[in-house]
Amino acid sequence: xxxxxxxIFFICISLFVYSLFELVLxxxxxxxxxxxxSHLDKGTIxxxxxxxxxxxxxxxxxxxxxxxxxxxxxxxxxMGAVAITTLAGSTLILHAKNWSLLIxxxxxxKGFTLFFWITGTWWIPLLFILMIWRYLYNxxxxxxxxxxxxxxxxxxxxxxxxxxxxxxxxxxxxxAIPRIMVYISILAWITVSVSLLRHLFxxxxxxxxxxxxxxx
Numbered sequence: 001x002x003x004x005x006x007x008i009f010f011i012c013i014s015l016f017v018y019s020l021f022e023l024v025l026x027x028x029x030x031x032x033x034x035x036x037x038s039h040l041d042k043g044t045i046x047x048x049x050x051x052x053x054x055x056x057x058x059x060x061x062x063x064x065x066x067x068x069x070x071x072x073x074x075x076x077x078x079m080g081a082v083a084i085t086t087l088a089g090s091t092l093i094l095h096a097k098n099w100s101l102l103i104x105x106x107x108x109x110k111g112f113t114l115f116f117w118i119t120g121t122w123w124i125p126l127l128f129i130l131m132i133w134r135y136l137y138n139x140x141x142x143x144x145x146x147x148x149x150x151x152x153x154x155x156x157x158x159x160x161x162x163x164x165x166x167x168x169x170x171x172x173x174x175x176a177i178p179r180i181m182v183y184i185s186i187l188a189w190i191t192v193s194v195s196l197l198r199h200l201f202x203x204x205x206x207x208x209x210x211x212x213x214x215x216x
Contacts, residue, residue, distance in 0.1 A: 076127055080154030082120040087161035089113025090168035110169060117165055120158055144195040152192055155185040 093109050096102035102109070134140050159181040166174035 075130065076151040076154045079120050079123040079127060080150075080157050082116045082123070083154060083157040083161045086113055086117040086120060087157065087164055089116065090161065090164035093168040094164075113165065114169070117161065120161075124158070144192070144199040148192045148195070152185070152188045155181065155188050159185050 089109055090113055092102060093106060093113065096106050096109070135142050159178045162174060162181065163178040166172060166178075
């Protein structure tokens with residue numbers, strides 16, 4: 001249970017994004033009712049599975065001893081999952097006029113989407129605190145690892161989904177959040193990119209340095 005496999009989150013997210021694109025395309029080109037309903041069903045199944053996995057993760061964080069070394073950046077992926085859900089719900093609300101069924105369930109979609117946005121918003125300060133606990137309090141070495149990109153993407157997705165939500169719900173006040181988060185997302189992307197370049201440069205330098213010695 002301590003070694004939580006985040007790959008399954010990618011499966012849920014991929015299925016949900018695929019379903020979202022198909023559903024939006026069906027709404028735009030006005031496909032038959034059953035085809036649109038099929039895409040909506042697949043997206044709902046992936047949402048249920050994602051919610052189930054988030055509950056498992058909460059149980060791990062709450063009831064099991066968490067080693068700071070095991071607190072890897074992919075913990076952010078669960079926040080990205082609910083951010084994508086928020087973006088999907090906002091997109092459906094904005095396209096509801098193209099499908100009578102969505103018009104009828106729009107109040108449910110708004111509450112459902114807002115619920116997932118609040119969940120993602122709640123995760124962010126918790127994840128920042130856990131990262132501070134790992135790197136600053138426990139002194140875990142901060143170096144480049146590919147998993148850091150698992151933190152950059154959710155931040156950008158949360159920024160985008162919050163902006164779309166402010167448009168879908170017609171709440172301009174929410175637009176203030178992405179105005180701040182966009183700079184945090186860009187800073188995270190630049191930081192990880194610079195760290196990647198330094199890692200590649202260091203590896204290349206070591207290979208060039210040791211290569212002549214190996215020939216000797």
